[in-house]
Amino acid sequence: MRASDRAYDVLRADIIEWRLAPGTVLAEVEQSARLGVSRTPLREALSRLTAEGLTAPQSGRGVVVTDVSLEKMTGLFDVRLALDCTAAALAAQRRTPTGFDQLAARFEAADTLISSGDRGQHQYYALVAELDAAIDAAASNPYLLQAQRQLRTQLTRVRRLARDNTARLLASATEHAQIARSIALGNPDLAVASTKVHLHNSLQHLLAAKNDVDQSTIREEANHG
Amino acid sequence: MRASDRAYDVLRADIIEWRLAPGTVLAEVEQSARLGVSRTPLREALSRLTAEGLTAPQSGRGVVVTDVSLEKMTGLFDVRLALDCTAAALAAQRRTPTGFDQLAARFEAADTLISSGDRGQHQYYALVAELDAAIDAAASNPYLLQAQRQLRTQLTRVRRLARDNTARLLASATEHAQIARSIALGNPDLAVASTKVHLHNSLQHLLAAKNDVDQSTIREEANHG
DNA sequence: GTAACGATCAATGTATACATTAACGGCTCT
DNA sequence: AGAGCCGTTAATGTATACATTGATCGTTAC
Numbered sequence: 001m002r003a004s005d006r007a008y009d010v011l012r013a014d015i016i017e018w019r020l021a022p023g024t025v026l027a028e029v030e031q032s033a034r035l036g037v038s039r040t041p042l043r044e045a046l047s048r049l050t051a052e053g054l055t056a057p058q059s060g061r062g063v064v065v066t067d068v069s070l071e072k073m074t075g076l077f078d079v080r081l082a083l084d085c086t087a088a089a090l091a092a093q094r095r096t097p098t099g100f101d102q103l104a105a106r107f108e109a110a111d112t113l114i115s116s117g118d119r120g121q122h123q124y125y126a127l128v129a130e131l132d133a134a135i136d137a138a139a140s141n142p143y144l145l146q147a148q149r150q151l152r153t154q155l156t157r158v159r160r161l162a163r164d165n166t167a168r169l170l171a172s173a174t175e176h177a178q179i180a181r182s183i184a185l186g187n188p189d190l191a192v193a194s195t196k197v198h199l200h201n202s203l204q205h206l207l208a209a210k211n212d213v214d215q216s217t218i219r220e221e222a223n224h225g
Numbered sequence: 226m227r228a229s230d231r232a233y234d235v236l237r238a239d240i241i242e243w244r245l246a247p248g249t250v251l252a253e254v255e256q257s258a259r260l261g262v263s264r265t266p267l268r269e270a271l272s273r274l275t276a277e278g279l280t281a282p283q284s285g286r287g288v289v290v291t292d293v294s295l296e297k298m299t300g301l302f303d304v305r306l307a308l309d310c311t312a313a314a315l316a317a318q319r320r321t322p323t324g325f326d327q328l329a330a331r332f333e334a335a336d337t338l339i340s341s342g343d344r345g346q347h348q349y350y351a352l353v354a355e356l357d358a359a360i361d362a363a364a365s366n367p368y369l370l371q372a373q374r375q376l377r378t379q380l381t382r383v384r385r386l387a388r389d390n391t392a393r394l395l396a397s398a399t400e401h402a403q404i405a406r407s408i409a410l411g412n413p414d415l416a417v418a419s420t421k422v423h424l425h426n427s428l429q430h431l432l433a434a435k436n437d438v439d440q441s442t443i444r445e446e447a448n449h450g
Numbered sequence: 451g452t453a454a455c456g457a458t459c460a461a462t463g464t465a466t467a468c469a470t471t472a473a474c475g476g477c478t479c480t
Numbered sequence: 481a482g483a484g485c486c487g488t489t490a491a492t493g494t495a496t497a498c499a500t501t502g503a504t505c506g507t508t509a510c
Contacts, residue, residue, distance in 0.1 A: 002463065028492070038465045039492090040265070044272065051276030053371065061472065061492070078315065079368045082307040090303065143304045143379075146278065147372040154368075227493065253462070263495045264462090286462070286502065455508085463500070470493070477486085 004041035008048050011035075015054045015065055016157050022067040026055060053150050054157075068157045070210035077203045080151055083144060084199060088191035091138035092183045100138075103131050104180035110173040114166060124169060131176055135183065162209030175201060229266035233273050236260075240279045240290055241382050247292040251280060278375050279382075293382045295435035302428045305376055308369060309424060313416035316363035317408045325363075325409035328356050332402035339394045349394060356401055360408065387434030400426060 011031070014020045032042040046063050049055040055063040091100075106127060113120040113127075132152070136145050164172070175198035182191040236256070239245040257267040271288050274280040280288040316325075331352060338345040338352075357377070361370050389397070400423035407416040 004463080029490090040464055040466090043269070043492095044463095047269065047272040047276070051272070075366045076368050078311060078366060079308070079372060082311040083304070083372075086303060086307040141300045141303060143301050143376060146375065147304060147308075150371065151368060229493080254460095265494055265496090268462095269493095451510105453508100453510085456506090458505085459503090461500100461502085463498100465498075466496090468493100468495075470491100472489105472491080474489085475487090477484105479484085480482090 002041065003037040004044035007031075007035045007037050007042050007045035011045055011049055012052075012054065015049070016153070018157075018160055020065050022065050024065045025058065026063050026065065028062070052153060054153065068154055068161075070158065070161055070206055073158060073203060073206050073210075076151060076154060077199060080155075081196065081199050083148055083151065084195050085192045087135050087139045087141075087144055087148070088179060088183060088195040089188040090141060090144075091135045092186055092188040092191040094140065095138040095183050095186065097184045097186065099134055100180045100184035103127075103134060104177045104184060107131075107173050107177035107180060111170060114169045114173060121164070121169065124173070128172075128176060131180060138183070158206070162206050164205070168205050171201065172198070227266065228262040229269035232256075232260050232262050232267050232270035236270055236274060237277075237279065240274070241378070243382075243385055245290050247290050249290045250283060251288050251290065253287070277378060279378065293379055293386075295383065295386055295431055298383060298428065298431050298435075301376060301379055302424055305380075306421065306424050308373055308376065310417045310420050312360050312364045312366075312369055312373070313404060313408060313420040314413040315366060315369070316360045317411055317413040317416040319365065320363040320408050320411065322409045322411070324359055325405045328352075328359060329402045329405035329409060332356075332398050332405060335398040336395060339391060339398060346389075346394065349398070353397075353401060356405060363408070383431070387431050389430070393430050396426065397423070 011020070011026070020026075026046060028039050028042055028046075032039045035042065046055060050057065050063060054066060056066050058064045110124055110127060113124050132148075136148065139145075175194065179191060179194040179198060182194045236245070236251070245251075251271060253264050253267055253271075257264045260267065271280060275282065275288060279291060281291050283289045335349055335352065338349050357373075361373065364370075400419065404416060404419040404423060407419045
């Protein structure tokens with residue numbers, strides 16, 4: 001594996017898993033020393049991260065980890081709605097039914113997974129990623145795929161800010177099952193509708209979580225003031 | 226200006242204006258010599274082009290200019306439809322009316338521009354870019370903006386394959402005027418509808434041009450056979 | 451004669467030295 | 481005392497030497 005790939009993988013994981021907080025300056029010498037590669041492959045890695053939207057040029061001097069926040073989620077979901085619905089509709093038109101039927105069945109049986117602790121939840125997210133991949137494959141539109149990649153990366157980052165609870169995950173599983181069934185049926189309208197419902201509920205959950213965070217922040221400030 | 230910026234600008238223009246055809250291998254030493262920069266900034270430029278979708282890694286060794294074709298346009302327009310409609314709807318919700326009224330007026334007066342030769346047509350395309358920029362600004366969604374940039378780049382490349390004729394440009398001006406008016410009115414549904422109409426007609430025109438190209442290819446082959 | 455293996459070579463991948471630039475701090479002048 | 485300018489410094493930007501890898505061509509063995 002190339003040094004630039006290793007640097008990219010490590011930095012990407014560090015950012016997504018919040019070990020590098022938004023606003024952190026990634027100085028070339030510092031990071032190349034930390035990761036044990038020279039500046040050249042490190043710069044290559046930073047280029048890729050910047051293209052992906054995880055870092056951004058800092059006023060012409062160095063790059064910083066980009067900011068993600070629940071405030072920005074409404075904007076992100078506006079675009080997700082457009083792209084996910086398009087993908088769902090295309091997938092419904094072009095799908096191979098068996099694959100989506102099987103995925104739907106797995107979502108319908110995901111209750112036990114979700115209720116079985118952190119390990120199970122991780123597996124559930126992997127199942128969601130499988131559905132996304134199946135939809136992408138069925139839609140078979142490289143432009144769409146490319147546009148989705150960035151959005152999903154940002155979404156993964158935000159998950160940490162609003163931990164899904166079991167109740168939400170169970171509902172999410174039902175919604176995903178519905179999407180998979182709709183695509184398996186080959187019904188684009190229904191696939192779009194299912195996707196809209198799911199994204200609406202996801203966003204609502206995130207915004208509710210944001211309110212909780214804000215409330216506790218206010219309480220905290222009151223305690224300290 | 227940095228050497229990597231110059232290299233990027235030159236290569237980007239060379240690709241968009243078809244001086245570098247799809248499939249052309251961009252060897253580092255060769256291009257760095259041609260552009261008068263060293264390999265380091267050239268690689269930086271290639272990274273950016275690859276992120277933008279103008280070049281792609283060639284089986285792990287070097288990069289090649291990506292292929293664009295009228296065949297791929299249907300896929301591109303599927304995504305454009307989703308994003309442009311979202312942008313139009315958001316812009317209609319958040320716009321400042323005066324700007325879009327003025328743009329609409331300029332489109333309604335664009336007949337003389339379009340009929341005044343190549344120079345005028347170039348100015349017309351600039352006007353279209355202005356509308357796009359105004360919509361982006363009004364939508365004020367960075368995720369949307371980022372997703373659109375790539376699509377527009379590819380579209381610009383394809384324009385060369387199917388030269389717009391005066392009749393199509395006149396129709397296009399009317400459609401754009403309608404979009405601008407809809408946004409100025411603050412009517413998201415109408416803005417979406419106008420956008421759908423415009424994209425449909427644009428794609429139809431491209432596909433018709435493609436048929437012409439195919440037909441003439443067939444004739445040519447018959448003549449040579 | 452064909453296929454497979456190996457060597458050579460050319461291209462990319464990496465490291466590092468050097469150039470350049472922007473930011474920060476101190477000094478001076480008003 | 482405050483503001484502006486200049487110098488220092490530390491960062492990025494660039495060039496280039498070197499390492500490494502993959503491809504191609506030739507040779508040999510079957």
